[in-house]
Amino acid sequence: MSFSQELRQEAAHIFEATYKHPFVQEIGKGTLGKEQLIHYVKQDFEYLNAYIHTRGLAISKCTDRKDMAMFSEGIEFILNSEIHPHNNFCKVAGVDYEDLQGYALAPTAQHYTRHMLSVAHQGTLGEIIAVSLPCPWIYMDIGERLIEDFSPNESHPFNEWIRFYGEGTREHMKPYLARLDQLAESAGSAERERMKEHFMLSCQLEYMFFDMAYTLQDWPVEKEASVTK
Numbered sequence: 001m002s003f004s005q006e007l008r009q010e011a012a013h014i015f016e017a018t019y020k021h022p023f024v025q026e027i028g029k030g031t032l033g034k035e036q037l038i039h040y041v042k043q044d045f046e047y048l049n050a051y052i053h054t055r056g057l058a059i060s061k062c063t064d065r066k067d068m069a070m071f072s073e074g075i076e077f078i079l080n081s082e083i084h085p086h087n088n089f090c091k092v093a094g095v096d097y098e099d100l101q102g103y104a105l106a107p108t109a110q111h112y113t114r115h116m117l118s119v120a121h122q123g124t125l126g127e128i129i130a131v132s133l134p135c136p137w138i139y140m141d142i143g144e145r146l147i148e149d150f151s152p153n154e155s156h157p158f159n160e161w162i163r164f165y166g167e168g169t170r171e172h173m174k175p176y177l178a179r180l181d182q183l184a185e186s187a188g189s190a191e192r193e194r195m196k197e198h199f200m201l202s203c204q205l206e207y208m209f210f211d212m213a214y215t216l217q218d219w220p221v222e223k224e225a226s227v228t229k
Contacts, residue, residue, distance in 0.1 A: 003184035003192070004133075004177045007199050011134070014203040015141050021207065023214040024142055028150040030157045037093040040213035041086050042103040047209070048078050050113035051132065057120035058128045067125070070175050077172060081164075088160040107219060108212040112205040119198050124191060126183035129176055131198035136176075138206045140169035 001009075008015075018024065023040075026032040055071045062068045083097070090097045105113065119131040143166025146152070152159040184192055211217075 002181045003195075004180050007130070007133075007196060008137070010196070011200060011203045014200075014207055015138060018138055018203075018207045018210060019142055019145055021210045021214070023210040024146070027142075027158045027161065028146045028152075030152075032092075032158070034093045035216060036214055037089045038095060038100060039106075039216050040210075041089050041093075041097070041100045043106055043109040043209070043213060045086065045101050046103065046105055047109055047113055048082060050117055051135065052078055054116045054120040054128065054132055057117075058125060061125050061128070067179065070179065074172075074176075081168075085161040085164045088158060088164075092157045104223075106212055106217045108205065108208045108217060112202070112209060115198075115201060115205065123194070123198070124183075124187070126180060126187055126191065127195050127198055129180045129183070130195035131202050133173075133176060133180065133199060134202040134206050136169055136173050138203065139165040140173060143167070143169060 023032065023036065026036075052075050055074050058071045059068050062071070087097050090100065116131050120128050123131070143162055143164070145166075146162045147166040150156070150162075152162050156162070180195075184195065187195070
């Protein structure tokens with residue numbers, strides 16, 4: 001069993017819990033509410049900015065142009081392709097995508113972005129791939145299962161979102177899985193354990209991200225005290 005297969009097996013229960021989350025299931029049913037859609041896009045736009053920075057930091061640690069190209073293509077994918085599922089959500093919510101950009105991170109999103117960026121600054125190339133892998137892997141799993149369970153067609157409000165992740169993510173992921181397995185083979189036991197820890201925490205945070213959007217999570221106390229007279 002490869003290292004990536006070990007990770008997937010260990011995180012199977014988190015993948016399953018994430019798929020069964022009401023946010024995901026209501027995408028499949030086409031019933032997810034406007035407020036949840038808006039909150040998700042606001043947070044995911046900023047999360048993906050941090051994801052781009054994570055891949056940029058990975059490039060700075062590459063010694064091989066093949067690795068540089070892999071991360072560069074990943075950045076290109078986010079900038080030019082991953083706007084489509086966001087626009088699908090915005091269209092259903094009846095809002096403009098540009099109006100949902102530049103918002104402060106909610107607690108879970110902040111935790112997740114800082115987790116990724118911390119590993120990107122301090123970790124090895126293998127650790128960076130491990131910390132950022134759950135995002136596309138869980139979305140691929142969700143998209144493929146939603147297609148199987150709900151058979152969305154063009155009349156489904158979230159057909160574009162579902163098919164974007166269910167039909168286009170597997171090929172995009174293959175080079176990252178292969179490279180992770182190569183790096184894990186040459187890594188020591190301590191580095192492999194860190195890779196696993198980063199991966200598992202990111203899996204948990206993927207679940208929490210959907211929950212954050214569904215519950216409209218915000219900071220419990222306003223960041224700036226209101227002025228009273």
